[in-house]
């Protein structure tokens with residue numbers, strides 16, 4: 001879906017509402033407060049009245065669009081712009097595109113990210129799986145000497161696991177919020193996210209990965225060698241890190257810990273849907289947006 005598509009399929013706010021009602025309820029609207037099906041439509045106002053709890057409601061109640069004062073068309077446009085922005089889109093740019101101010105655009109983008117959360121999707125990775133850690137955000141504290149990088153700094157560890165599957169492979173990325181990343185944690189992440197009986201894991205030579213070979217086939221890249229040893233590499237996860245870091249540095253500038261997981265979900269959601277047809281991608285995201293949060 002692109003901007004022209006949005007205007008063609010949803011020429012008015014009413015078209016947007018009708019679509020959301022269909023996605024959320026089919027032909028049987030239900031009260032979002034008490035779940036009663038005893039509701040009377042008020043088509044003129046595009047609302048419904050619940051005969052059980054005597055409340056009136058619209059389709060946006062308890063969705064990412066709840067309490068919005070903006071036309072839904074702008075929201076649909078915003079979703080399209082976020083989904084199509086491979087490297088992410090800055091709030092300032094989104095604001096210019098939608099003719100809303102930067103703060104409004106920022107809040108919209110955060111809401112849209114709620115619809116992109118991966119945590120309810122149970123993705124289990126299989127086959128050739130690359131695993132790697134990177135460190136994001138949190139400038140080194142003053143007085144801690146030269147700028148350190150990577151392990152041993154105050155930056156936030158982020159662990160990624162990705163299937164190496166010619167463009168279709170899925171990714172799972174976890175933010176280590178307490179900043180404690182050790183062998184035990186890495187093993188737990190593998191157990192949680194990888195089908196260890198049917199996979200081979202590729203990592204670098206970081207000692208935290210030492211115990212993995214007792215669980216499953218594990219191949220280690222020797223970065224001190226200048227050549228790529230056959231299929232032993234972590235190029236796939238490294239290209240995701242490159243995309244993420246360009247996005248975070250280029251678009252979002254500073255990312256606080258509490259938002260980092262949301263930004264990362266945005267990037268992995270796009271990655272996991274990179275082969276999804278663009279219209280399907282839009283409509284399935286819209287479905288997540290109204291499923292009620």
Ligand SMILES: [Zn+2]
Pocket residue numbers: 031032033034035036050051052053054055
């Ligand atoms: Zn009710």
